[in-house]
Amino acid sequence: MESYFKAIRGCTDFAGRTTRLDFWMYHLVAGLVLAACIVLDHAFGFTPGAGGSSLFYALAAIFHLLPGLSVSVRRLHDTGRSGWWMLIGYTPLLALPPALVDPSLGAAALILSLAGPICLFAMYCIKSSEEANRFGPNPAGR
Numbered sequence: 292m293e294s295y296f297k298a299i300r301g302c303t304d305f306a307g308r309t310t311r312l313d314f315w316m317y318h319l320v321a322g323l324v325l326a327a328c329i330v331l332d333h334a335f336g337f338t339p340g341a342g343g344s345s346l347f348y349a350l351a352a353i354f355h356l357l358p359g360l361s362v363s364v365r366r367l368h369d370t371g372r373s374g375w376w377m378l379i380g381y382t383p384l385l386a387l388p389p390a391l392v393d394p395s396l397g398a399a400a401l402i403l404s405l406a407g408p409i410c411l412f413a414m415y416c417i418k419s420s421e422e423a424n425r426f427g428p429n430p431a432g433r
Contacts, residue, residue, distance in 0.1 A: 295320035301365075302358040305374060307427045309365035310419060317362050321355045368426035369419045376414060382407030 294316035298309075328347040332338060337346040364374030383404035390400030419429055 292316075292320065298358045298362040302361050305361050305364045306368075307365055308369035308419070308424075308430045309362050310369065310430050311366070311416070313430075314362055314366040314415060317358070321359060325351050325355070363415070365426075366415055368424075369430065370414055370417045371420045371424045371426075372414060377411065379407040380411040 294313040297313060298317040325348060328351040329345070331347040332345045335347075337344060339345055360377075363377055367374050367376050386400045386404035390396045390404075419431060421429060423429060
């Protein structure tokens, strides 16, 4: 929980570095909060399929947007990469529309659309650089 609250408090801090543990613990707790919000939505009748909206889920998703973005950028910094590498996760937005226009591109578009998010996931899993890098000292060594 400490990692989660640290990410919430540092939601406007895009500089520096974040450890793998802090990154994954934040995303685990945020995922559990979002899952609980789905349950609350169903309990109170806020279900998208019934013509309603997911009120609690939408509020929680908006609340977690900036902290999730900042902790992800700091995690990339911890591996020595710029936060701009997050854009590689949006390759499905570039690869899938041509496949919708020309179905013969289906398999190639699917492979291309998955390549970016898989590479980004791998970057999040890479071990921290032990020494200080251009984004600051190793946060695990503090």
